Amino acid sequence: MASAADAEATCCGPGYASPDDAMTAPAEKLLYTVALYTGTGIQKPDYLATVDADPESSTYSKVIHRLEMPGIGDELHHTGWNACSSCHDDGSMSRNYLLLPGVRSNNIYVVDTATDPKAPSLHTIIDGDEIKEKTNLSGPHTVHCLGSEIIISFLGDANGEAPGGYLHVNEDFEIVGRWENSMGDIPYGYDFWYQPRHNVMISSEWAAPNTFMPGFDLEEVGHLKYGRRLHVWDFEKREPIQTMYLGEDGLLPLEVKFHHNPDSTHGFCCAALSSNVIHFWQDDEGGEWKWEKTVDVENELHPEWPIPLPGVMSALLVSMDDKYLYVNNWLHGDMRQYDITDPHNPVLTGQVWIGGLLGKAPEVNGVEVAGGPQMFQLSLDGKRLYVTTSLFSTWDNQFYPEIRTKGGVMVMIDCDVENGGMSINEDFIVDFGQEPNGPSRCHETRYPGGDCTSDIWL
Amino acid sequence: MAQLSDTWTITIANQGSGRFSVDAQRPLLDTLEEHGVDLPYGCRYGGCITCAAKLTAGAVDQAEQVALNNRQIANGYVVLCVARPTSDCTLEVGVDSHDKLYRNPFLDPLEPHELKPDIATPIGES
Ligand code: FES
Numbered sequence: 357m358a359s360a361a362d363a364e365a366t367c368c369g370p371g372y373a374s375p376d377d378a379m380t381a382p383a384e385k386l387l388y389t390v391a392l393y394t395g396t397g398i399q400k401p402d403y404l405a406t407v408d409a410d411p412e413s414s415t416y417s418k419v420i421h422r423l424e425m426p427g428i429g430d431e432l433h434h435t436g437w438n439a440c441s442s443c444h445d446d447g448s449m450s451r452n453y454l455l456l457p458g459v460r461s462n463n464i465y466v467v468d469t470a471t472d473p474k475a476p477s478l479h480t481i482i483d484g485d486e487i488k489e490k491t492n493l494s495g496p497h498t499v500h501c502l503g504s505e506i507i508i509s510f511l512g513d514a515n516g517e518a519p520g521g522y523l524h525v526n527e528d529f530e531i532v533g534r535w536e537n538s539m540g541d542i543p544y545g546y547d548f549w550y551q552p553r554h555n556v557m558i559s560s561e562w563a564a565p566n567t568f569m570p571g572f573d574l575e576e577v578g579h580l581k582y583g584r585r586l587h588v589w590d591f592e593k594r595e596p597i598q599t600m601y602l603g604e605d606g607l608l609p610l611e612v613k614f615h616h617n618p619d620s621t622h623g624f625c626c627a628a629l630s631s632n633v634i635h636f637w638q639d640d641e642g643g644e645w646k647w648e649k650t651v652d653v654e655n656e657l658h659p660e661w662p663i664p665l666p667g668v669m670s671a672l673l674v675s676m677d678d679k680y681l682y683v684n685n686w687l688h689g690d691m692r693q694y695d696i697t698d699p700h701n702p703v704l705t706g707q708v709w710i711g712g713l714l715g716k717a718p719e720v721n722g723v724e725v726a727g728g729p730q731m732f733q734l735s736l737d738g739k740r741l742y743v744t745t746s747l748f749s750t751w752d753n754q755f756y757p758e759i760r761t762k763g764g765v766m767v768m769i770d771c772d773v774e775n776g777g778m779s780i781n782e783d784f785i786v787d788f789g790q791e792p793n794g795p796s797r798c799h800e801t802r803y804p805g806g807d808c809t810s811d812i813w814l
Numbered sequence: 815m816a817q818l819s820d821t822w823t824i825t826i827a828n829q830g831s832g833r834f835s836v837d838a839q840r841p842l843l844d845t846l847e848e849h850g851v852d853l854p855y856g857c858r859y860g861g862c863i864t865c866a867a868k869l870t871a872g873a874v875d876q877a878e879q880v881a882l883n884n885r886q887i888a889n890g891y892v893v894l895c896v897a898r899p900t901s902d903c904t905l906e907v908g909v910d911s912h913d914k915l916y917r918n919p920f921l922d923p924l925e926p927h928e929l930k931p932d933i934a935t936p937i938g939e940s
Contacts, residue, residue: 394854394856394864395854395856395864395909396909397854397908397909397910399852399854428854428855429854429855429856429864430856431856431864460856460857460862460864461856461857462857494857515859515861516857516859516861516862516880565857565861565862566861566862566880566881569856569857569861569862569863569881570861570862570863570881570882570883571863571916572919573883573919573924573929573930574919574920574923575919575923575924575926575929576929576930576933579929579933581933658920660921661918661920661921662920662921662923663919663920663921663923664920665920749864750862750863750864750916753912753915753916754916754917754918754919755918757916760909
């Protein structure tokens, strides 16, 4: 195997040689976030917004470009790059396309971010009907690159019923077919992350598109219409090999992240409805995968409501040095930072409030917040955390109906990487309530140079 | 019982209002769009609720829909991407008609008979 120095000298592919190397990259100057009109009452397409994140710029903290999708009703949600640090040794690859799946339309938009990073353009569309026809999949979610190719998790079959599967797309964005050889007895899909040195992929469970797209009926959890398991895959064989049944501790296990260190087997998942962090790991190569609950956010009583309010921990992210774990509680309204130096024993080191239903932070930097902290992205150096407030249009409409007139916001949190701690940056806020076509809702954010939820090292 | 007909008259009561003659065999989303009515949609197969409208008079066949629960159906909601008219209808369309579509489940739980049709307990059974 080539030494790191050799790799530096010979390669010019995307990303970075290692997580340590990524942390020394220049600070992000542009952010891309999807912004929705689906479900808002405004008959306009969803779009990719470019936000100026350069504090020296006169348009700092403003939307400087909007790339509209060709039609309405996609519900853009998560996004992913065509290439990441897993291709760092391949000089023929570059990170120049961002893939934007539409959860409701099934279309995948491939956006060119390299020709003009400030003003990305639509490169091609992987047609949603063609995906249904060729692969029997609908409800796209997570995009990961896979060497020079791409896999995307889909939550449903062509009729919106679970479990769905994985779409395999080649580097020219043509449909190859289904990626997995078997779904085993997996009932639901959602997010996934892989750690190639251990030949492992972990996938999580939300629900069938026909269950979650119309909104959240809490009663359906008891009818087992929502997930409560994690699945361990043999990554090379492309089939599941172990189920971790989380039960009541793991209702709606959503985002899955491994440590960035490619040697580590430790990873984390947030169980949204249980509002728990699930830590998983493997002690010995080839052995059982284990899990434990390491953070448990208690439900809060709301004075006027009969049912105690869960935090709804819908997202999670690990800093590039694997030292801090960030999680949200969308309904309570807090963002938390945990020191996970010992992944079995996280220590709460920071907490800030943004919106939420408990009334702790109705306003941030002079902007009224509808929604709570939901998606977030961390700078490579770990110091700036960008947080948006919308979850999914129908779920927003249930819990935060005022988001229709107020739109979403993007907030920046300054993170203390030496001693722990978080504080809301007073100079940065992007109010999507002020968008030219009316209030829109911002969701997942990425940066042109890679970020803390894109890169995997081989 | 509605008589058999090739076309029905659909009255849109909000959003500028209008009356349109539509094909009885085709989904209302398709036929109203052809008349120039600007309607929201997402999946176009009855699974995502984005196109929901409130039926205030008349009847539709929406047997293919899987998005609405029984409470939403009882409140008059129909999903236009699969609903076909079986009589003259009056509709309120778009997000303006969604006042009763969304509820906070921690504030306002569903009764067992109000769940989606495939899992609801029939009224009268316990
Ligand atoms: S467009 Fe999805 S239910 Fe009609």
